Amino acid sequence: MLNELQSDLGAFRHYLRAERGMADNTVQAYGRDLERFARWCALVRYDGYTSPTLKDLARYLAFLHDEQLAVPSIARHLVSLKMFYRFLKLEEKADASAVDLLASPKLWERIPSVLPPNAVDELLKAPQPGDRFFLRDRAILETLYATGCRASEVVGLKVQDVYLDAAFLKCFGKGSKQRVVPLGRPAIAALRAYLADGRAAKPADGPESVFVSKSGRPLDRIFLWGLVKKYCQRAGLPATTSPHTLRHSFATHVLAGGADLRSVQEMLGHASISTTQHYTHVDRDRLKAIHKQFHPRGKPADGAA
The missing domain is CATH 1.10.443.10 (Intergrase catalytic core)
Known part of the structure; x- marks a missing residue:
């Protein structure tokens, strides 16, 4: 499953360049954020990335806190993940609910120093x-x-x-x-x-x-x-x-x-x-x-x- 995730990440980067026309710097930034997600999946042996739950995403958010990332960086990581799941939805590899969960106030309110x-x-x-x-x-x-x-x-x-x-x-x-x-x-x-x-x-x-x-x-x-x-x-x-x-x-x-x-x-x-x-x-x-x-x-x- 993790090999499949890496394959999907590669396809996502190609999509950003070829179909969205994004600059290399932007594509690399999204890629770095998503590689951190892939490392977390490997670390916790998480193989359900195509159908995450709010609990799963909250666990990943807690991991980002533990990495001592700044608040804007944590927010950026979630946005990168949301972009990735939008792509997976287009490819019919993930359910639309994953995109909705990544926009959920319940998830974003867990970020410190941010008011809902x-x-x-x-x-x-x-x-x-x-x-x-x-x-x-x-x-x-x-x-x-x-x-x-x-x-x-x-x-x-x-x-x-x-x-x-x-x-x-x-x-x-x-x-x-x-x-x-x-x-x-x-x-x-x-x-x-x-x-x-x-x-x-x-x-x-x-x-x-x-x-x-x-x-x-x-x-x-x-x-x-x-x-x-x-x-x-x-x-x-x-x-x-x-x-x-x-x-x-x-x-x-x-x-x-x-x-x-x-x-x-x-x-x-x-x-x-x-x-x-x-x-x-x-x-x-x-x-x-x-x-x-x-x-x-x-x-x-x-x-x-």
């Missing part, structure tokens, strides 16, 4: 109209989850980099690399309300920061972490939840929905699968379409380009 979508909803609803900075705080939380941006990127946003009518924003990540990130309808609505009615005037000349204090001064990362902790406590979420948890959750939820790895890495501002990417000239229309399709809150506002 219903928990994210509770966090985003935590700021209340009676709060002093309700519009600002709601907009911050919506922006964190809608974009997957780092805390430093969110506090560094400038008004001129936010394009609400076109449903995207520009941010600067590590190494001052600029990238374009789509926005969905809830984030656009929250940002529009905040910028119209909830934002203090800037204290001095210069680029206007989006998120500011009551005196109009830019917020910093430490303040943002405290703000997330405050609303997590109100929503009854784990005390370990942080801005980075929302970034992990963004990536996990979009990947679980079926988005491809390359596009998610571009939205996150990571290096590409094998080579460093430059994000200044990202195809924003393509990323917006992917974001709209796969992000739980990705539908843009009516009339957004």
